[in-house]
Every structure is written in structure tokens, then in C-alpha cells.
Amino acid sequence: MADTFSIFFFLLCAAVLSFILFFKSSKKRCSPYKFPPGPKPWPLIGNLNILNMKFPQRTMCKLAEQYGPVFTFHMARKKYIVLTGYDAVKEALVTQANDFGERGLTSVFHKSKGKGIMFGVGESWKTMRRFTLSTLRDFGMGRSTIEDRIIDEAQQTLDIFAQYKGRPFNPTIHVNSAASNIICVLVFGQRFQYDDPHFLRLQQLVSESTRLAVSPMVQIQRFGDLLPNNLLHETKVDTTFRGYHIPKGTPVIPLLSSVLYDKTQWQTPHKFNPGHFLDAEGRFVKRDAFMPFSAGQRKCIGETLAKMELFLFFTSFLQRFKFQPPPGVQPQDLDLSPCPGVTSSPTPYELCAISH
Ligand code: HEM
Numbered sequence: 001m002a003d004t005f006s007i008f009f010f011l012l013c014a015a016v017l018s019f020i021l022f023f024k025s026s027k028k029r030c031s032p033y034k035f036p037p038g039p040k041p042w043p044l045i046g047n048l049n050i051l052n053m054k055f056p057q058r059t060m061c062k063l064a065e066q067y068g069p070v071f072t073f074h075m076a077r078k079k080y081i082v083l084t085g086y087d088a089v090k091e092a093l094v095t096q097a098n099d100f101g102e103r104g105l106t107s108v109f110h111k112s113k114g115k116g117i118m119f120g121v122g123e124s125w126k127t128m129r130r131f132t133l134s135t136l137r138d139f140g141m142g143r144s145t146i147e148d149r150i151i152d153e154a155q156q157t158l159d160i161f162a163q164y165k166g167r168p169f170n171p172t173i174h175v176n177s178a179a180s181n182i183i184c185v186l187v188f189g190q191r192f193q194y195d196d197p198h199f200l201r202l203q204q205l206v207s208e209s210t211r212l213a214v215s216p217m218v219q220i221q222r223f224g225d226l227l228p229n230n231l232l233h234e235t236k237v238d239t240t241f242r243g244y245h246i247p248k249g250t251p252v253i254p255l256l257s258s259v260l261y262d263k264t265q266w267q268t269p270h271k272f273n274p275g276h277f278l279d280a281e282g283r284f285v286k287r288d289a290f291m292p293f294s295a296g297q298r299k300c301i302g303e304t305l306a307k308m309e310l311f312l313f314f315t316s317f318l319q320r321f322k323f324q325p326p327p328g329v330q331p332q333d334l335d336l337s338p339c340p341g342v343t344s345s346p347t348p349y350e351l352c353a354i355s356h
Pocket residue numbers: 103117118119120129183229230231232256292293294295297298299300301302303305306
């Protein structure tokens with residue numbers, strides 16, 4: 001009796017399995033879509049077994065060597081299209097800007113319900129983006145009026161640096177406070193003191209939520225929550241890209257780090273080399289492959305402000321101080337690898353600011 005039951009149970013399982021496989025393969029044959037190649041997915045986990053959870057972009061760059069610049073990666077059961085290298089990223093975000101211009105919403109950001117700018121979608125995003133850009137410009141973004149405020153803020157930071165009297169310190173919180181104050185001045189018309197407890201708490205909450213957004217703990221809740229070096233995009237409509245037919249609503253990862261390190265675009269991709277931006281006469285050359293602010297419809301709206309801040313902060317800092325590693329640490333011992341996270345911030349470090 002037990003034997004008959006086992007045989008019956010085995011045959012039933014085999015029949016169900018064959019039905020599922022048949023159903024899946026016929027669905028595949030009927031599907032009008034054709035996804036790019038990619039690593040073979042496992043049931044339930046997809047390709048997560050091969051993903052470097054701390055630095056997903058490293059896995060993606062390796063896979064690009066095997067499958068080419070456009071490939072499919074399964075985060076659990078969901079298919080993601082990964083775009084790597086300058087040509088593929090530019091073609092999708094600029095040439096086919098409308099098709100690839102929707103924001104992909106991971107579960108962490110689902111709470112925003114597609115509202116706002118960064119995680120906004122559809123018509124509401126369009127209106128918000130237009131309104132924010134024109135309002136920030138009216139308030140001074142990209143104009144010389146904001147230059148003076150940035151220089152004032154840099155002076156406040158320099159005064160804090162001077163208080164360490166050349167002793168080693170971690171400048172991160174002070175630099176973050178300075179950058180936060182610029183956007184506060186622009187939007188609220190006022191800055192905060194660097195030791196204001198509310199200001200410090202707010203900054204702590206922002207950096208914690210940024211860190212948590214990509215932490216394995218949050219991803220164990222839902223595996224698809226990875227944002228490697230750019231915000232997630234999504235196809236707005238059914239689209240054809242390089243011979244592949246991709247359905248509307250497919251998450252897309254345009255991997256900016258693969259553009260910034262693209263060996264077809266940069267002579268020495270893994271070296272700090274200002275020569276990348278100079279012509280034979282030593283004049284500045286704009287490079288299209290320099291896209292840390294992304295490209296196309298969802299391109300960062302704060303680019304002009306961020307560039308102005310970077311220039312004015314760095315020049316003010318270097319005019320007043322010489323920066324060097326703490327005593328006993330050699331420049332070659334410095335760890336330049338980034339902290340894992342949505343943004344590539346440096347691993348905690350200390351430096352000494354020595355007055356000129
Ligand atoms: C060095 C500094 C910065 C870098 C490297 C940076 C980079 C980026 C990147 C890569 C994106 C995603 C673009 C995409 O989805 O394709 C983005 C989006 C965005 N950034 Fe920035 N950003 C910086 C500073 C700022 C500042 C100062 C502001 C505010 C004024 C800002 C506001 C935004 C907004 C609102 C979006 C969303 C745009 C949209 O979805 O339409 N960013 N940024």
C-alpha cells in the first residue's frame with residue numbers, strides 16, 4: 001500500500017513538474033519580448049548567489065566582460081537590464097531618453113508612491129522637476145549670488161579646521177555640514193551652526209537611511225533593493241534596444257561607474273590623471289564620458305550647484321591649508337576604497353590641516 005502511494009505521489013509530482021515546464025516553455029515561445037543574455041538564474045534567488053553584496057558594481061563589471069555591455073541579471077525572480085560602458089549608457093539614457101527615463105522604485109522607496117522628484121514618476125515627476133529647477137534657479141542656483149554664500153560657508157569650515165591646530169581629525173561631518181548649509185541657505189534662507197543638535201541629528205538620520213537603503217539587512221526583506229552607483233531606471237514603454245525587445249516596466253541599471261572607468265574612453269581609467277581633461281596645449285577639454293551626474297531626462301538637477309561648491313570649497317581649503325596624513329601614516333598606506341552605499345563616500349579617515 002505504502003509502495004503504491006509512493007509511486008502515485010512520484011507520478012503526480014512528475015506530471016505537475018512537466019506541466020509547469022511545458023507551460024513555461026510555451027509562454028517563452030509566445031513571448032514577444034527578447035531579453036539580453038545573462039548568467040543562468042537559480043530558482044527563487046536568481047543570480048544573487050554571484051552578487052558582491054557590498055560592491056554590486058564589481059560583479060556587474062565582471063559580467064559585462066562575459067556577456068557584453070547589455071545583459072540581464074536576475075535579482076531573485078525579477079529581471080534587471082544592466083547597461084555598462086559609455087556607449088550603451090549614452091544610447092539608452094540620451095538617444096532613447098524617453099524609453100529609459102522612468103524611475104525604478106525599489107521597495108525601500110515605494111513609500112514615496114512615485115511622488116517628489118528623485119523617486120517621482122509620470123506626469124507628477126515632470127511637473128515637480130520643472131518647478132524645482134526653475135525655483136532653485138530663481139533662488140540663486142547656478143548664479144553668482146550663491147557664490148558668495150558658498151565662499152562664506154567655506155570660511156566657516158576653515159575656521160573649524162583651524163581649531164584642530166594641525167592635529168589629526170576626521171573632516172567628514174564638517175564638510176557634510178557645509179554642503180548641507182548651502183542647500184538650506186538656498187531653500188530656507190538660513191544656515192545652521194555646526195554644533196546645532198537638530199542639524200547634527202538630521203544629518204545623522206540622512207546618512208543612516210542612505211546606508212540602510214543598501215544594507216544586506218534591508219535587502220534580506222526584499223532582494224531587489226540594490227542601487228549600484230546610480231538610481232534605478234525603468235523602461236517607460238515597450239522598447240527595442242540593440243536588437244532586444246524589452247517590456248515596459250523593466251528595471252534598468254545604467255552603471256555610471258562602468259562609464260567613469262571605461263577603458264575605451266580613459267587612457268588610465270584607474271589612476272587620478274588630470275591629463276584626461278587637458279589637450280596638448282594644456283587647455284581644459286570637456287569629456288562626454290565624464291558623467292557622474294548621469295545623463296538624459298533624469299540627470300541630476302543639482303549639477304551646477306554641486307560643481308560650484310566643489311570648486312569653491314577645494315580652492316578655499318587649499319589656499320589656507322596644506323593637508324597631510326596623520327603622523328606615521330604614509331600616503332601610499334591611505335585606503336582609497338569607498339564605503340559601500342548608495343553614494344561612494346570614503347572610508348572613515350583622519351587628516352591634518354597645516355596652515356600655510
Ligand atoms: C557631487 C554631487 C552630486 C552628484 C555626483 C549627483 C549625482 C546624481 C545622480 C547620479 C543622479 C541620478 C540620475 C539618474 O537617475 O540617471 C542624481 C539625481 C538627482 N540629484 Fe544629484 N548629485 C549631486 C548633487 C546634487 C545636489 C547638490 C542636488 C540638489 C540641488 C541634487 C539633486 C538631485 C535630484 C533632485 C535628483 C533626481 C533627478 C530626477 O530623478 O529627475 N544632486 N544626482
